[in-house]
Amino acid sequence: MLDKYNPAEIETKHYANWQAKGYFQPHMDASQESFSIQLPPPNVTGTLHMGHAFNQTVMDGLTRYYRMKGRNTCWIPGTDHAGIATQIVVERQLAEQGVSRHDLGRGKFLEKVWEWKEQSGGTITQQMRRVGCSADWTREYFTMDDTRAGIVTEVFVRLYEQGLIYRGQRLGNWDPVLGTAISDLEVENVEEQGSMWHICYPLADNLSDGLTVATTRPETLLGDVAVAVHPDDGRYAHLIGKELVLPLTGRTIPVIADEYVDKDFGTGCVKITPAHDFNDYEVGKRHNTPLINVLSLKAEILAEAEVFDYKGEVQTGIKLPEKYAGLDRFAARKQIVADLEAEGHLKEVKPHTLMTPKGDRTGSVIEPMLTRQWFVAMSAKPEGGEPESEFKGLSLSEKAKKAVDSGAVKFFPENWVNTYNQWMNNIQDWCISRQLWWGHQIPAWYDSDGNVYVARSEAEAEKLAGKSGLTREEDVLDTWFSSALVPFSTLGWPSETEELKAFLPSNVLVTGYEIIFFWVARMIMMTTHFTGKVPFKDVYIHGMVRDHEGKKMSKSEGNVIDPVDLIDGIDLEQLLVKRTTGLRRPEKAPQVIEATKKLFPEGIPVFGADALRFTMASYASLGRSINFDFKRAEGYRNFCNKLWNATNFVLMNVEDKDCGQDETQPLAYTFVDQWIVGRLQQVEAAAAEAYDTYRFDLAAQTLYEFVWNDFCDWYIELAKVQLQTGCPTTRRTTRRTLVRVLEVILRLLHPIMPFITEELWQTVAPLANAKTADSIMIAKWPEPDAEKIVPAAFEQTAALQDLIGAVRNLRGEMSIAPNVKAPLFVEGGEGVDKLLKYLPSMTRLTEANIVDKLPENEDAPVAVCNGARLMLKVEIDKAAETARLTKEAEKLQKALDKLNGKLSKPGYTEKAPAHLVEKDKAELAELEDKMAKVQGQLAKLKD
CATH class of the missing domain: 3.90.740.10 (Valyl/Leucyl/Isoleucyl-tRNA synthetase, editing domain)
Incomplete structure (x- = not known):
C-alpha cells in the first residue's frame, strides 16, 4: 500500500533523480529521428508567471511524449539578458546606496550587473524545475555568455559586410x-x-x-x-x-x-x-x-x-x-x-x-x-556570403515570407498566418541599437573624422582603418537581436556540429501571439539567412492566461497568481503581502485585499505540480486566451487523489497474488475485461493524435474521462465483482487486466503529470511485468492494437451499464435509501442472465433473479431496459410514503402557482424576451409532469 499522496515529497525526489541520471539529455543516436524544441528565453530578471507555467506545460509535455517515443529528444533552455529590465534593476539597487551608474563608469557598472546576475539571475530556471520541465540543463545558455557574444558579433559583421546593416537617422520611440x-x-x-x-x-x-x-x-x-x-x-x-x-x-x-x-x-x-x-x-x-x-x-x-x-x-x-x-x-x-x-x-x-x-x-x-541609430535593412538584397539554399539571394523580409508561404513553417492555429503576413507586408527597417550599457556592445569603431569601421575586434578595426586610436561605439544591440539567433547560436554555429545537423530545424516553437513579429519573424529571417534552413517547422501560438474575471494578470493590478504558490500552497497573510507589493496605484490596495480574501479566504492550498500542469493542459485549446479558474485546479487535484486511491485499490488486490504474468497459465477474459482493454486502445490512439496536433486540451479531456469514468467508476467496481465471485482463472485475468491497464494509463498521463505517474509506475510496472526501463520517462510510449477492440464486449458492457442505470433509477423513483437492499425481478431480455451477477454489488440488491413473469404488484413501478422488465420488491410503508408524496405535491403546487402567475400576468408573454418566456413554459411543463407522477403514485396508495 502507498502512503498518503504528498506532492512535495515525490516531486523533489524524482526531479533530482531524473537530472542526476541524465534523462533530460538527448541520446544522439543518429539512426533515430530527432525531436527538438527551443525554450523562449525568459528574462533573467523574471520570475515564473502563469503564462510561463502554461507554455512550459505544453513544451515539457511534447518533450516527454517524444522522448518516450524513442526520439533523439532535446529541449534547449536559456535566459535572455533583458537589456533594459536588467539595467533598471541594478540601477535601482545602486540608487538605494546613493550611487548612479555614471558615478561608477561603464566598466564598474557592468561588473555590478554580472554580480547581480550570478546571485539572482537563476530564479526563473529554478522555478521551471519545480514545474517539472525536463530541459537539458547541460545546454543552458545565457544570451550574454561568451559563446553567444562571439556569435552576435559574427552575425553583425557579416550583415554589415553584406550591406544589410547601416547607420542612419529616423523617427523612433524614445x-x-x-x-x-x-x-x-x-x-x-x-x-x-x-x-x-x-x-x-x-x-x-x-x-x-x-x-x-x-x-x-x-x-x-x-x-x-x-x-x-x-x-x-x-x-x-x-x-x-x-x-x-x-x-x-x-x-x-x-x-x-x-x-x-x-x-x-x-x-x-x-x-x-x-x-x-x-x-x-x-x-x-x-x-x-x-x-x-x-x-x-x-x-x-x-x-x-x-x-x-x-x-x-x-x-x-x-x-x-x-x-x-x-x-x-x-x-x-x-x-x-x-x-x-x-x-x-x-x-x-x-x-x-x-x-x-x-x-x-x-x-x-x-x-x-x-x-541616429543602427538598422537592419529588411528589403535590401544581400551582397553575397549566404549558404546555398532556396532562400539565397532574397531580402530578409522575402526570406521570412517565403518560409511561411511555402509551408516550410506552419502556424497552429493557421489563422495567425494572416497576422504574420500583415506585419511582413508593412515591415520597416529594424532599429537594433539601444542607448544602454548592459547588452552586446555594437562592434563598430570610429576615427577622429567620424568614419566607421565594423569589425570582430578592435585590432581588426584598426587594420581596416590603417591607424590606431579608434573609439568604440557606445550603443548596445536590441535584446531581440541576440534572441533572433537562438535557433542556431545554441547549436554550435558557425561550425557544422552534430547538434546543428540533428536539431535544426526544431520541430515546434511554442510562444504567445504578441511576439510573432518581434521574435518569430526575426528568427525565421536570421536562421534562413545564415543556415539556409528554417528555424522550426511549426509555430504553436497559445493564448494569454488571464485571471478568473478575464483581466490581464499584472503586479500593478494585484491579481497575479504565482504558479509556485499553487504548487506549494501559501497562507492568506503571505498572499496578501505578495499581491499588494508593487502596486502601481497603492490606493487600490484595499480593493485588492478584499478581492483576494473573497477568492482565497484561507490562502491557496497545496495543489502540487501535476494538478497545476493538468489544469494548464486542459486549457490548451489552440489560440484561445484563458480565464484561470481556481475551481478547475481543485478538480484536477482531486483527480490526482483519485488516481492515487485507484492505484492503492489495485495494489491491495494484486500484491503477492498471481497477476497472470506467467503466460503458460490459462486466462479467461470476461466481456468487461475485453471492454476496458478495447477502450484503452481507443484512448491510446486518441491521446497520441492529440499530442501530435498540439491539442493538449483534448489529451487531458480524453485521459480524464477514461481514468475517472471508465477505469475508476466502472471497471474497478465491476472488477470487484469478478475478484469476489469469479473462478481462479477469472480472478487471475482480472488482476492482470487491472495492473496492465493501470500501467498504460500512467504512461499515457506522464507527459502532463510527470511526478505522480513516476511514483506510481515504479510500483505498478513490476506487477504488470512492464518495467523495461529505470524510469517512466524513458519507458516506451503505448501503441494501440486495433485487434484488441472487441465490438461484442462493448455492446455487452453498454447493456450492463444501461441495466445498472435502470435499477438505480428505480431505487430513486421508489426513494429507497442507500443502506436498504432489495431483491430485483427481471422478466425477459436477451442475454440479461449473463449480466445479473454484477447487479447486487453495483446497485445494492439482495439478489437479482430471472422470472417468467413479474409479480402482480400495482404499487411497484416497473422499468424497461433492453427488452427486459425490471421490478424491485420492497414493502412500502403506505402511511409514510403517502406523507412524503403529499409534502412533495404541496411543494410542486407552490412552484406551479408562482410560475402560472408569472405567465398569466398581463403583457408578460408579449413584452418579455422570447427566450425567457420559452424557458418559463418549459419549466411549467416539467413541473406539471412531475405533479402528474406524484398524484398517480398517491392514487395507487389510496386504492
Whole structure:
C-alpha cells in the first residue's frame, strides 16, 4: 500500500533523480529521428508567471511524449539578458546606496550587473524545475555568455559586410527617463483623459484670417513645418500653397494638401510636425519638408531647434523663443498654452480621451524622437556570403515570407498566418541599437573624422582603418537581436556540429501571439539567412492566461497568481503581502485585499505540480486566451487523489497474488475485461493524435474521462465483482487486466503529470511485468492494437451499464435509501442472465433473479431496459410514503402557482424576451409532469 499522496515529497525526489541520471539529455543516436524544441528565453530578471507555467506545460509535455517515443529528444533552455529590465534593476539597487551608474563608469557598472546576475539571475530556471520541465540543463545558455557574444558579433559583421546593416537617422520611440530608443513591444498605450487645444494659425497675407488646428501636444507647435488639408476639401482649396504665421515663433509655414487628412474630423486642418509624430513624418517625407526637432533627449525644449532633411543631413538651426529653453516638455506645454491664450491664438480647449504611449518599464510618456541609430535593412538584397539554399539571394523580409508561404513553417492555429503576413507586408527597417550599457556592445569603431569601421575586434578595426586610436561605439544591440539567433547560436554555429545537423530545424516553437513579429519573424529571417534552413517547422501560438474575471494578470493590478504558490500552497497573510507589493496605484490596495480574501479566504492550498500542469493542459485549446479558474485546479487535484486511491485499490488486490504474468497459465477474459482493454486502445490512439496536433486540451479531456469514468467508476467496481465471485482463472485475468491497464494509463498521463505517474509506475510496472526501463520517462510510449477492440464486449458492457442505470433509477423513483437492499425481478431480455451477477454489488440488491413473469404488484413501478422488465420488491410503508408524496405535491403546487402567475400576468408573454418566456413554459411543463407522477403514485396508495 502507498502512503498518503504528498506532492512535495515525490516531486523533489524524482526531479533530482531524473537530472542526476541524465534523462533530460538527448541520446544522439543518429539512426533515430530527432525531436527538438527551443525554450523562449525568459528574462533573467523574471520570475515564473502563469503564462510561463502554461507554455512550459505544453513544451515539457511534447518533450516527454517524444522522448518516450524513442526520439533523439532535446529541449534547449536559456535566459535572455533583458537589456533594459536588467539595467533598471541594478540601477535601482545602486540608487538605494546613493550611487548612479555614471558615478561608477561603464566598466564598474557592468561588473555590478554580472554580480547581480550570478546571485539572482537563476530564479526563473529554478522555478521551471519545480514545474517539472525536463530541459537539458547541460545546454543552458545565457544570451550574454561568451559563446553567444562571439556569435552576435559574427552575425553583425557579416550583415554589415553584406550591406544589410547601416547607420542612419529616423523617427523612433524614445524613453526620456531611460535615455534610449525602445521597440514597439516595450510601449504600452494607456487610455487617459487629456485636452484638445484649438489654435488659430493666421494667414501671412491677412492676419485677421487663418486656419484653426486641434492638437493634444501644443508644445510641439514649435517644430511645425506645415498645416495640411485634404486636397478635395472645398473649404480650403483656395488656401493651398499660401503661407501661415506659426504662433509664438514668427516663422511662416505653408498650407499643403495631403490625403492623410480626414476632412470630416475636427476642423479638417492638421498641423504637421514630422520630427515629433510618426504620421506627420510620412506626410513630411512626401512633401520634402524639413524636420525640426525642438526637444532634447531629456524631453526639454532646446534653445536652438535642430533641422534635418530626410537623409539625416544637418541644416541650419532655428533659434527658439528663449523663455521656453530648458523647460521640461510638460512645463513648456503650460507656458505655451498660456502664451497662446494671451496672444489670442487659443480658440477653445475641449476635454479629450486619448491613448498615451508609455514605457512599460518606467511609465514615462514616450516621445517620437529623431535619433541616429543602427538598422537592419529588411528589403535590401544581400551582397553575397549566404549558404546555398532556396532562400539565397532574397531580402530578409522575402526570406521570412517565403518560409511561411511555402509551408516550410506552419502556424497552429493557421489563422495567425494572416497576422504574420500583415506585419511582413508593412515591415520597416529594424532599429537594433539601444542607448544602454548592459547588452552586446555594437562592434563598430570610429576615427577622429567620424568614419566607421565594423569589425570582430578592435585590432581588426584598426587594420581596416590603417591607424590606431579608434573609439568604440557606445550603443548596445536590441535584446531581440541576440534572441533572433537562438535557433542556431545554441547549436554550435558557425561550425557544422552534430547538434546543428540533428536539431535544426526544431520541430515546434511554442510562444504567445504578441511576439510573432518581434521574435518569430526575426528568427525565421536570421536562421534562413545564415543556415539556409528554417528555424522550426511549426509555430504553436497559445493564448494569454488571464485571471478568473478575464483581466490581464499584472503586479500593478494585484491579481497575479504565482504558479509556485499553487504548487506549494501559501497562507492568506503571505498572499496578501505578495499581491499588494508593487502596486502601481497603492490606493487600490484595499480593493485588492478584499478581492483576494473573497477568492482565497484561507490562502491557496497545496495543489502540487501535476494538478497545476493538468489544469494548464486542459486549457490548451489552440489560440484561445484563458480565464484561470481556481475551481478547475481543485478538480484536477482531486483527480490526482483519485488516481492515487485507484492505484492503492489495485495494489491491495494484486500484491503477492498471481497477476497472470506467467503466460503458460490459462486466462479467461470476461466481456468487461475485453471492454476496458478495447477502450484503452481507443484512448491510446486518441491521446497520441492529440499530442501530435498540439491539442493538449483534448489529451487531458480524453485521459480524464477514461481514468475517472471508465477505469475508476466502472471497471474497478465491476472488477470487484469478478475478484469476489469469479473462478481462479477469472480472478487471475482480472488482476492482470487491472495492473496492465493501470500501467498504460500512467504512461499515457506522464507527459502532463510527470511526478505522480513516476511514483506510481515504479510500483505498478513490476506487477504488470512492464518495467523495461529505470524510469517512466524513458519507458516506451503505448501503441494501440486495433485487434484488441472487441465490438461484442462493448455492446455487452453498454447493456450492463444501461441495466445498472435502470435499477438505480428505480431505487430513486421508489426513494429507497442507500443502506436498504432489495431483491430485483427481471422478466425477459436477451442475454440479461449473463449480466445479473454484477447487479447486487453495483446497485445494492439482495439478489437479482430471472422470472417468467413479474409479480402482480400495482404499487411497484416497473422499468424497461433492453427488452427486459425490471421490478424491485420492497414493502412500502403506505402511511409514510403517502406523507412524503403529499409534502412533495404541496411543494410542486407552490412552484406551479408562482410560475402560472408569472405567465398569466398581463403583457408578460408579449413584452418579455422570447427566450425567457420559452424557458418559463418549459419549466411549467416539467413541473406539471412531475405533479402528474406524484398524484398517480398517491392514487395507487389510496386504492
